[in-house]
Amino acid sequence: MTHPLLNDPRLAPLLALLLPGGAGFPSAAELGLTSRIADDRRLAEAMAGLLDALPPRVGPAEIAAVERARPEVFGPAIVAVYSAYYTHPQVLAVIEAATGYRAAPPQPEGYAMPPFDPAMLAVPAARGSHWRDPRADTTETEPEKRG
Amino acid sequence: MSDSDVLIVGAGASGAAAAWRLATAGFSVTCLDQGGWTDYEAMPHTRPDWELARQTTHSPAPNIRKHAWDYPVEDTEAAIKPLMVNAVGGSTLAWGAHFPRFRPSDFRVRSLDGVAQDWPFDYWDLEPYYDLNDRIMGVSGIAGDPGNPPRAARPMPPLAAGAGAARVAAAFDRLGWHWWPAEAAIASTPYDGDRAACNHCGPCDLGCPRRARASTDVTYWPKAIAAGARIVTEARVFEIETDGAGRATGAAYYDAAGIARRHRAPVVMLAANGVGTARLMLLSQSARHPAGLGNAHDLVGRHLMHHPTGMATGVFAEPLEGFKGPFAVSILCQHFYETDPARAFVRGFQMQLIRSDAPLGTAVGVYLPRLPWGAAHHRRFLDVFGRTASLTVTTEDLPNPDNRVVLDAELTDTHGIPAPKMIYRLDDNTKSMIAYGLERAREALTEAGAVDVLTQDLVEYAGFHLLGTARMGHDRETSVIDGWNRVHDCPNLFVIDGSAFVTAAALNPTPTIQAIALRAADGLIRNRRKVAA
Numbered sequence: 001m002t003h004p005l006l007n008d009p010r011l012a013p014l015l016a017l018l019l020p021g022g023a024g025f026p027s028a029a030e031l032g033l034t035s036r037i038a039d040d041r042r043l044a045e046a047m048a049g050l051l052d053a054l055p056p057r058v059g060p061a062e063i064a065a066v067e068r069a070r071p072e073v074f075g076p077a078i079v080a081v082y083s084a085y086y087t088h089p090q091v092l093a094v095i096e097a098a099t100g101y102r103a104a105p106p107q108p109e110g111y112a113m114p115p116f117d118p119a120m121l122a123v124p125a126a127r128g129s130h131w132r133d134p135r136a137d138t139t140e141t142e143p144e145k146r147g
Numbered sequence: 148m149s150d151s152d153v154l155i156v157g158a159g160a161s162g163a164a165a166a167w168r169l170a171t172a173g174f175s176v177t178c179l180d181q182g183g184w185t186d187y188e189a190m191p192h193t194r195p196d197w198e199l200a201r202q203t204t205h206s207p208a209p210n211i212r213k214h215a216w217d218y219p220v221e222d223t224e225a226a227i228k229p230l231m232v233n234a235v236g237g238s239t240l241a242w243g244a245h246f247p248r249f250r251p252s253d254f255r256v257r258s259l260d261g262v263a264q265d266w267p268f269d270y271w272d273l274e275p276y277y278d279l280n281d282r283i284m285g286v287s288g289i290a291g292d293p294g295n296p297p298r299a300a301r302p303m304p305p306l307a308a309g310a311g312a313a314r315v316a317a318a319f320d321r322l323g324w325h326w327w328p329a330e331a332a333i334a335s336t337p338y339d340g341d342r343a344a345c346n347h348c349g350p351c352d353l354g355c356p357r358r359a360r361a362s363t364d365v366t367y368w369p370k371a372i373a374a375g376a377r378i379v380t381e382a383r384v385f386e387i388e389t390d391g392a393g394r395a396t397g398a399a400y401y402d403a404a405g406i407a408r409r410h411r412a413p414v415v416m417l418a419a420n421g422v423g424t425a426r427l428m429l430l431s432q433s434a435r436h437p438a439g440l441g442n443a444h445d446l447v448g449r450h451l452m453h454h455p456t457g458m459a460t461g462v463f464a465e466p467l468e469g470f471k472g473p474f475a476v477s478i479l480c481q482h483f484y485e486t487d488p489a490r491a492f493v494r495g496f497q498m499q500l501i502r503s504d505a506p507l508g509t510a511v512g513v514y515l516p517r518l519p520w521g522a523a524h525h526r527r528f529l530d531v532f533g534r535t536a537s538l539t540v541t542t543e544d545l546p547n548p549d550n551r552v553v554l555d556a557e558l559t560d561t562h563g564i565p566a567p568k569m570i571y572r573l574d575d576n577t578k579s580m581i582a583y584g585l586e587r588a589r590e591a592l593t594e595a596g597a598v599d600v601l602t603q604d605l606v607e608y609a610g611f612h613l614l615g616t617a618r619m620g621h622d623r624e625t626s627v628i629d630g631w632n633r634v635h636d637c638p639n640l641f642v643i644d645g646s647a648f649v650t651a652a653a654l655n656p657t658p659t660i661q662a663i664a665l666r667a668a669d670g671l672i673r674n675r676r677k678v679a680a
Contacts, residue, residue: 017520017521020521022522022525025525025528060521078517079511082511083511086507087507089195095532099532100468100533101505101532105191105194106505113307113471114307115304116304120316121291124292124294130294131251131293131294132252134258
């Protein structure tokens with residue numbers, strides 16, 4: 001069931017302030033995240049909490065004030081925005097183009113990786129045995145640092 | 148009249164191991180678990196919103212996940228929040244599968260370092276069970292570590308290292324710090340019939356549709372069931388029942404329809420983790436056990452131990468593709484593990500390399516602080532995504548009787564059963580250890596070429612290792628169970644999960660939990676008639 005937040009005119013401008021476009025990424029407001037958030041009860045409730053905490057006219061200063069004063073409200077809301085944004089196909093496509101991360105779920109493809117190279121162990125494998133053997137250890141310590 | 152020879156409560160790491168051992172020895176075994184089986188076709192790994200599921204419906208934190216199979220844990224007085232899974236497989240369903248053994252010194256901390264207590268047995272008593280468990284869980288690694296006792300060839304070769312681990316390993320070498328490939332309960336090659344090799348997808352904590360990452364629903368349970376063991380799912384136990392002599396007679400539970408039922412058995416084993424087992428023992432009050440089972444000396448629930456963990460994350464200028472590979476396992480440094488009188492703390496810590504996170508995890512801040520919102524957000528994302536390597540500073544938590552599990556006075560689960568409450572704070576020894584460890588981690592990451600290193604003094608959501616709340620010992624006035632896991636005051640009741648731990652070591656506990664459960668099962672097999680009588 002869609003949350004009433006979907007019809008809240010304050011949501012899209014707020015998203016544009018939280019995640020404007022840049023560095024090749026789209027703005028959160030361009031992606032239709034309003035309905036994405038409104039369709040998920042957990043996300044919608046978090047955003048509704050932030051909207052309730054903000055004054056009628058919202059800019060970066062007002063958001064920053066709530067972030068400082070009401071972290072218990074701001075935290076879940078920004079996580080909700082990031083959650084909707086970073087699971088959006090357009091955003092994942094930008095990440096893929098920029099980093100090599102594949103814009104797809106983890107399975108079934110996974111990733112190819114070169115196998116472990118035993119040559120990495122040249123230094124640690126050359127050390128002599130150095131584990132602490134309690135059968136041989138007669139180290140005396142202070143009787144009690146704690147009980 | 149009994150329904151089974153042995154009743155086990157909890158189908159996770161220890162319950163599965165014990166069930167297999169006992170069933171193959173001819174015991175009739177029934178396990179009650181409050182959860183059900185995982186549907187491998189319904190895992191979120193193939194969904195576009197898989198990362199959102201990771202943060203919510205598939206979170207390892209029961210208080211976030213709030214699944215119908217879960218119970219709430221009151222944690223407002225706990226510096227470390229509980230993580231656990233209530234289902235067949237238990238918390239092995241949501242772990243990173245780092246699989247180190249404890250070291251010999253871990254069982255002798257009183258004798259060696261004058262702290263806490265020694266265990267009733269030593270490393271070599273457990274060694275054959277570690278070996279057996281490694282084969283069944285399926286461990287990848289490489290023998291020959293001179294920093295640990297010699298061990299048999301590992302069942303499979305090590306997992307891929309990756310660019311971040313290669314950099315940090317080389318830095319350890321230059322610093323003269325010993326390291327070794329982490330042992331992992333993850334198949335690096337096809338294993339044991341239907342387990343495919345890991346394909347490096349990353350989020351092991353979500354479960355593993357390839358069954359490469361071990362969980363006991365795919366390792367022990369099929370073998371245990373083939374040997375005759377039985378699991379009753381969605382069975383929420385609310386009391387371990389006893390007779391007039393105070394001996395356990397079975398368990399009372401609510402079935403999936405909410406109907407109260409009883410299962411009778413001459414031997415009962417608790418395998419519900421360090422919170423769930425303590426909760427059940429405290430709930431099971433009777434005339435012979437007025438303060439709860441095994442609690443004549445007010446010890447049940449006390450000495451709760453975690454592995455308090457700090458984390459340092461290095462940001463590198465070059466791409467490391469850290470989103471590839473099992474997130475929690477690659478290399479491990481135990482160079483600072485043992486007590487050094489020159490340091491301001493006793494005992495020590497491990498440093499475990501953690502790879503980078505996926506996009507949402509990077510943005511919300513799992514290893515690094517949450518990314519800033521606004522105009523700077525996207526540039527920062529590209530600067531850090533896939534370019535991090537983190538080192539945990541996982542410390543040994545010494546037992547403190549004030550850190551404990553109790554029954555909450557108000558909070559209940561969906562059946563109205565009192566919920567557990569965790570009360571936990573860090574001591575000064577641990578704080579000193581984390582601070583020192585974070586300095587070393589920063590040193591290593593800087594040596595590895597990190598252009599920036601950020602640290603977390605304490606990872607709050609790190610309460611997977613729930614230990615010590617019904618600890619072992621020879622003395623019934625200072626311990627709850629004996630060296631064979633039998634409750635002093637109720638010798639046909641066994642505690643076989645992490646509750647039994649005397650000390651926590653500074654290493655992931657599952658191999659030791661399972662080795663102890665296998666050993667306890669062998670003890671029962673040898674003393675079958677005596678225990679049942």
